[in-house]
Amino acid sequence: MFRNLKIIAVLVVFGTGAQAQNVTIEDVITSQLQAFVDRDVTEAWQYASPSIQGMFGTPENFGLMVRNAYPMVWDNSDVRFLGRTVLLSRTRQEVQIQGPSGLFYILDYQMIETPNGWQINSVQVIPSPEVFS
Numbered sequence: 001m002f003r004n005l006k007i008i009a010v011l012v013v014f015g016t017g018a019q020a021q022n023v024t025i026e027d028v029i030t031s032q033l034q035a036f037v038d039r040d041v042t043e044a045w046q047y048a049s050p051s052i053q054g055m056f057g058t059p060e061n062f063g064l065m066v067r068n069a070y071p072m073v074w075d076n077s078d079v080r081f082l083g084r085t086v087l088l089s090r091t092r093q094e095v096q097i098q099g100p101s102g103l104f105y106i107l108d109y110q111m112i113e114t115p116n117g118w119q120i121n122s123v124q125v126i127p128s129p130e131v132f133s
Contacts, residue, residue, distance in 0.1 A: 025093050025111050026081055028118045033076050033097070036066060049112055049119040070123065072099030073107070082106070089113075094126070 028047050035044035041063030045053065048062060056062040067074045078098035085092045091111045098104050106126040111118050 023117050025118050029095060029109055033079055036074050047120050049121040072097055072105045075100035
């Protein structure tokens, strides 16, 4: 009886860890974007890296920055994942996103792998190329 309980406990512990390790970069970005749409800055905050959290100090400060500096992230829709590059310990994921005005943007998410899984370390808007006529 006790042996069976030990086996079940081991399976539960290892099963939970395996599920956490299966969270992908796309899952993290998608979850944070949905949290912003839901106006749940505390939820969005958990996907930010320790350095981002240290920079802003609180979820409220972080949310205010995103709302003011990244309106296409704050009010996002039609999210599509594009190319990914890995250089040394940094992984960059390009994401196409539709902002509140209906315009599309390409964002460069710098991702880092931490003991808590993938986290967002920075986001930059990639400028659109100039069109010459």
